[in-house]
Amino acid sequence: MPVNLGLDFQQLSGTLIAIISILSAIGIAVWIALTIWTFRDMKARSRDTFGQILAALVVAVLSIPGFLVYLILRPRETLAEQYERALEEEALLQEIENRQVCPGCGHATKDNWRICPYCHTKLKKECTNCGELLDLPWKICPYCEIPQMEESRPARHQRPQPYVPSFDDIGGESL
Numbered sequence: 001m002p003v004n005l006g007l008d009f010q011q012l013s014g015t016l017i018a019i020i021s022i023l024s025a026i027g028i029a030v031w032i033a034l035t036i037w038t039f040r041d042m043k044a045r046s047r048d049t050f051g052q053i054l055a056a057l058v059v060a061v062l063s064i065p066g067f068l069v070y071l072i073l074r075p076r077e078t079l080a081e082q083y084e085r086a087l088e089e090e091a092l093l094q095e096i097e098n099r100q101v102c103p104g105c106g107h108a109t110k111d112n113w114r115i116c117p118y119c120h121t122k123l124k125k126e127c128t129n130c131g132e133l134l135d136l137p138w139k140i141c142p143y144c145e146i147p148q149m150e151e152s153r154p155a156r157h158q159r160p161q162p163y164v165p166s167f168d169d170i171g172g173e174s175l
């Protein structure tokens with residue numbers, strides 16, 4: 001019987017050692033995989049090389065608890081997601097900027113309206129040459145390149161202009 005028991009013990013310890021070595025191999029593989037995964041994941045979320053190495057180090061040293069800490073503290077968005085969100089925000093801003101509103105009453109207006117139907121504010125002027133609709137501050141027509149007279153502000157034309165002798169005047173005086 002003692003011989004049998006000794007054999008059993010040897011078998012048992014052999015099996016135990018096999019199980020332990022398999023488990024530790026799996027543990028080491030998981031540990032390495034987690035460390036590499038953390039490094040790659042951090043790389044996708046931050047351009048900071050120091051941060052990438054630090055995150056991988058934390059997981060390498062602390063193993064699963066370190067991985068849990070990383071999962072809690074990692075940047076919420078990947079760089080790709082950040083970029084996408086920035087593009088979306090920019091598109092939204094552009095849309096808001098492009099939406100036309102009446103400067104007088106704030107109602108939405110359309111591109112080809114000359115006057116606001118709500119408060120009668122003048123929105124556009126016609127080109128004196130080709131008749132295309134122009135924004136009020138434009139001083140030249142972008143369609144036909146003709147400079148625009150400021151018809152909306154006649155007061156300016158009545159202001160006396162300082163006298164500047166032209167070449168003809170000087171020539172006429174000397175004759």
Ligand SMILES: [Zn+2]
Pocket residue numbers: 102103104105106107116117118119120121
């Ligand atoms: Zn208006």
Ligand SMILES: [Zn+2]
Pocket residue numbers: 127128129130131132141142143144145146
């Ligand atoms: Zn024109």
